[in-house]
Amino acid sequence: MKVIEIKNLHKIYDESTVPVHAVNGIDLSYEEGEFAAIVGPSGSGKTTMLNMLGGLDSPTKGEITINNIKISDMKPSQLIDFRLNNIGFVFQAYNLIPVLTAKENVEFIMQLQKWPKEERAKRALELMKAVGLEGRENSRPGKLSGGQQQRVAVARALASKPKFILADEPTANLDSKSTETLLDIMEKLNKEENITFIFSTHDARVVKKARRVITVEDGKVISDENK
Amino acid sequence: MIWSISWKNIWRNKLRSLIVVIAITLGLLAGVFSSALMNGIIERRIRAAIENEVSHIQIHNKNFMENIEIGYNINNANEILDKLASFPEVKHVSKRMKITAMANTPSQGTGVNLIGVYPEKEKQVSSLYKYINDSSGTYFDAKKKNSIVVSQKFADKLNLNLRSKVVLTFVGTDGTLTGAAFKVVGIFKTSNSAFDEMNAFVRFDDLARLTNFDTSSAHEIAILLNDKNQTNEVAAKIASAFPQQSTMTWLELQPDLGMIAEFLNLWLYVFVIIILLALGFGIVNTMLMAVLERVKELGMLMAVGMNKKRVFSMIMLETIFLTLTGGALGMLVGAVVVYVTGETGIDFSAYAEGFSAIGYESIVYPTIGIDYYLGVTSLVIITGVFASIYPARKALKLNPSEAIRTEM
Ligand SMILES: Nc1ncnc2c1ncn2[C@@H]1O[C@H](COP(=O)(O)OP(=O)(O)OP(=O)(O)O)[C@@H](O)[C@H]1O
Ligand SMILES: [Mg+2]
Numbered sequence: 001m002k003v004i005e006i007k008n009l010h011k012i013y014d015e016s017t018v019p020v021h022a023v024n025g026i027d028l029s030y031e032e033g034e035f036a037a038i039v040g041p042s043g044s045g046k047t048t049m050l051n052m053l054g055g056l057d058s059p060t061k062g063e064i065t066i067n068n069i070k071i072s073d074m075k076p077s078q079l080i081d082f083r084l085n086n087i088g089f090v091f092q093a094y095n096l097i098p099v100l101t102a103k104e105n106v107e108f109i110m111q112l113q114k115w116p117k118e119e120r121a122k123r124a125l126e127l128m129k130a131v132g133l134e135g136r137e138n139s140r141p142g143k144l145s146g147g148q149q150q151r152v153a154v155a156r157a158l159a160s161k162p163k164f165i166l167a168d169e170p171t172a173n174l175d176s177k178s179t180e181t182l183l184d185i186m187e188k189l190n191k192e193e194n195i196t197f198i199f200s201t202h203d204a205r206v207v208k209k210a211r212r213v214i215t216v217e218d219g220k221v222i223s224d225e226n227k
Numbered sequence: 228m229i230w231s232i233s234w235k236n237i238w239r240n241k242l243r244s245l246i247v248v249i250a251i252t253l254g255l256l257a258g259v260f261s262s263a264l265m266n267g268i269i270e271r272r273i274r275a276a277i278e279n280e281v282s283h284i285q286i287h288n289k290n291f292m293e294n295i296e297i298g299y300n301i302n303n304a305n306e307i308l309d310k311l312a313s314f315p316e317v318k319h320v321s322k323r324m325k326i327t328a329m330a331n332t333p334s335q336g337t338g339v340n341l342i343g344v345y346p347e348k349e350k351q352v353s354s355l356y357k358y359i360n361d362s363s364g365t366y367f368d369a370k371k372k373n374s375i376v377v378s379q380k381f382a383d384k385l386n387l388n389l390r391s392k393v394v395l396t397f398v399g400t401d402g403t404l405t406g407a408a409f410k411v412v413g414i415f416k417t418s419n420s421a422f423d424e425m426n427a428f429v430r431f432d433d434l435a436r437l438t439n440f441d442t443s444s445a446h447e448i449a450i451l452l453n454d455k456n457q458t459n460e461v462a463a464k465i466a467s468a469f470p471q472q473s474t475m476t477w478l479e480l481q482p483d484l485g486m487i488a489e490f491l492n493l494w495l496y497v498f499v500i501i502i503l504l505a506l507g508f509g510i511v512n513t514m515l516m517a518v519l520e521r522v523k524e525l526g527m528l529m530a531v532g533m534n535k536k537r538v539f540s541m542i543m544l545e546t547i548f549l550t551l552t553g554g555a556l557g558m559l560v561g562a563v564v565v566y567v568t569g570e571t572g573i574d575f576s577a578y579a580e581g582f583s584a585i586g587y588e589s590i591v592y593p594t595i596g597i598d599y600y601l602g603v604t605s606l607v608i609i610t611g612v613f614a615s616i617y618p619a620r621k622a623l624k625l626n627p628s629e630a631i632r633t634e635m
Contacts, residue, residue: 047632051628054530056530056627056628056631057628077534077535080529080532080533080534080535081532081534083530083531083532084531084532084533084534085532089527089530089531091527091530091631093523094523094524094526094527094631095527097232097524097528098239098524099232099235099236099239100232100235108228109531109532111228112532112533112534112537113532156531157531160532
């Protein structure tokens with residue numbers, strides 16, 4: 001089943017002054033359960049594309065359909081609710097609310113979705129366990145390592161039961177050991193729970209784990225390999 | 228959840244928030260304390276005026292207030308006194324004669340308001356007798372004829388001492404000049420030197436005898452109530468009971484005091500509003516910093532699904548909590564300081580001469596009503612709300628994709 005369908009996607013920044021064609025005509029689709037990487041040199045348009053997929057940015061031209069819902073012409077306020085209920089996000093950094101504990105961070109999303117208190121707490125504990133952070137529930141982000149923080153971010157992204165998780169360079173700030181742990185957890189969730197992951201990366205070891213690798217350059221897809 | 232996040236967010240930068248809280252605390256302390264100080268001065272003045280000078284309500288002949296003439300009297304004064312005694316709100320009453328006189332000693336002369344009183348009754352209505360100290364005689368304790376109680380100011384002017392004689396000349400009921408020598412039996416000094424200078428007291432009977440005045444009549448009936456707050460309603464009752472006479476409240480008798488009290492009430496709020504306005508800018512500035520240094524985090528929150536309303540509320544609550552923390556602390560410290568100084572009093576006697584020249588006491592007891600605290604609390608809340616709007620809007624304007632990209 002298709003989760004995402006992109007047709008003739010374009011993004012032009014600073015159209016009025018010096019236009020930058022960050023995404024220049026991309027056609028793509030993702031199936032449920034994919035574990036897909038986007039690679040490409042710096043400035044090739046990976047972040048721009050992911051932001052549009054996630055409804056954080058609107059395309060200059062083209063269409064994005066998620067689960068048969070066209071998001072490319074939604075209003076920003078509709079997009080916020082759509083993101084909350086359909087998409088999980090993991091960013092490179094600043095993923096967590098520093099004043100909340102790890103568990104509260106995971107619960108936060110469910111709270112925005114108005115889950116009942118007990119269910120929320122139960123699921124947060126399960127997710128903390130799933131990302132291998134049992135026992136660290138009450139630590140604040142500042143007391144966790146970079147890798148642990150990214151794992152909490154994955155748990156948080158999963159909490160809302162999204163259609164897929166978008167991760168823009170989730171390992172960029174991590175050492176190789178933490179990178180490996182995070183990737184293993186993501187891979188396990190993908191295999192066992194059929195969670196769809198779409199991530200961008202510069203890291204060859206991350207690329208190696210991906211089952212599909214899409215390479216972009218100058219805002220265009222230049223190769224799309226399934227392993 | 229948002230409430231608790233907001234509260235915790237305040238303390239992320241402890242020093243910065245603490246500085247704001249202390250600024251608000253000090254600002255409000257200054258506002259509340261100086262308001263209480265000013266209010267204390269005015270309240271004391273009003274109390275002194277009521278206790279020593281005008282009582283709560285006075286009754287006169289309708290012509291008397293325009294023209295102090297011996298003939299403008301209340302001829303059924305004793306009847307009125309009897310009826311007033313049956314008013315439950317009335318605590319004490321005293322009737323007086325009031326005429327203008329010339330006072331002369333061998334060396335000096337001056338005009339004076341001569342007030343004829345029944346000392347025992349008068350002491351129940353007016354506290355003036357308390358302003359005669361042990362070395363300056365008594366308030367008509369000795370039953371001697373033609374005694375006079377004068378102020379220190381008056382005594383100084385006419386070179387009088389205790390037991391000195393002063394000759395008083397005035398017009399009798401028949402229109403002819405009359406008079407007698409009076410012996411000084413008491414010298415008082417209140418905090419209002421203008422009042423002191425103008426008034427001297429003699430026995431009602433002495434004055435009535437010398438002027439041929441009907442002793443069942445009077446020029447003035449002074450009424451003290453159990454509760455000052457009932458003044459207006461009781462005055463209305465009295466006025467309708469005795470429509471031929473003029474009934475006036477202390478506020479009508481001393482309109483300047485009422486005006487000062489009213490003006491002060493307004494001014495106290497203006498004062499606090501100015502302080503809060505200044506503090507408000509500081510709060511806006513602080514919250515703006517708090518928003519700007521959290522651009523990435525706010526972007527992330529919007530990205531993962533925190534809607535505008537929630538982001539706005541979060542920043543708004545942070546601002547209001549910050550303001551209220553300082554506000555509550557300021558009000559608390561202010562209330563304690565006002566309470567303590569209100570008990571001990573603050574001595575301004577170094578400047579007392581200036582104070583008493585305009586009728587004010589030299590020891591000030593700061594005091595302020597609960598309604599003022601409530602009013603200021605509302606103003607603090609309003610300040611918090613207003614100060615939160617700009618930073619919260621700033622947060623709303625963030626675009627999540629750009630906010631996350633921001634280099635910090
Ligand atoms: N807000 C913006 N305004 C103008 N140009 C932008 C903006 N965001 C990105 N760009 C430009 O768009 C192009 C694509 O940027 P993008 O961040 O998508 O690349 P990327 O592949 O994610 O790069 P990196 O690997 O460095 O993260 C770049 O040339 C970039 O300078
Ligand atoms: Mg990028």
